Amino acid sequence: RLVFNLFVVWTLTGLWHGASWHFVAWGVMYFLLLAMEKLAGIPEKIKGWGPPARLGYRVFTMFMVMMGWVVFRAPDMGKAVDYMKNMFLLRGYENYVTWRYVCFLLLGVALSTPVFNVLSGALWARHRKMALALGSVGCAALFFMAEAGVLSGGYSPFIYFNF
Numbered sequence: 302r303l304v305f306n307l308f309v310v311w312t313l314t315g316l317w318h319g320a321s322w323h324f325v326a327w328g329v330m331y332f333l334l335l336a337m338e339k340l341a342g343i344p345e346k347i348k349g350w351g352p353p354a355r356l357g358y359r360v361f362t363m364f365m366v367m368m369g370w371v372v373f374r375a376p377d378m379g380k381a382v383d384y385m386k387n388m389f390l391l392r393g394y395e396n397y398v399t400w401r402y403v404c405f406l407l408l409g410v411a412l413s414t415p416v417f418n419v420l421s422g423a424l425w426a427r428h429r430k431m432a433l434a435l436g437s438v439g440c441a442a443l444f445f446m447a448e449a450g451v452l453s454g455g456y457s458p459f460i461y462f463n464f
Contacts, residue, residue, distance in 0.1 A: 304336050323381055327372045334365055
């Protein structure tokens, strides 16, 4: 019954977002992922797994979420496949990988690991005022860098205006 309910909910969720096959594919993709996770009992089993396995599970989850965003945002499934080929450089677009993207990728990886929390905790314990100032300046700098990236990307309408 759980699998059937997941199928209905995610298929209807895909249809609710738009009457196009790529939205249905997006919903069915999430249905398959959630059904496999529930049937395998992963939420309960993950508690006993070691750190490398839990990290691998998190990486797989984020990878699938990103692939879902590609399917959701693409105008059709053909374009979604094209986007994925470009993402993994399967089309010879080496100029897609610029130093700007590499720097943002490395920064994102560094800030999402426990190492950053340990280092910031050590800084906080020794120098609270300096840690607060660095945190505030860092957040403001990241905000303005992200804003500059969005604004330099050109016109990008809000996705739901298309409906």
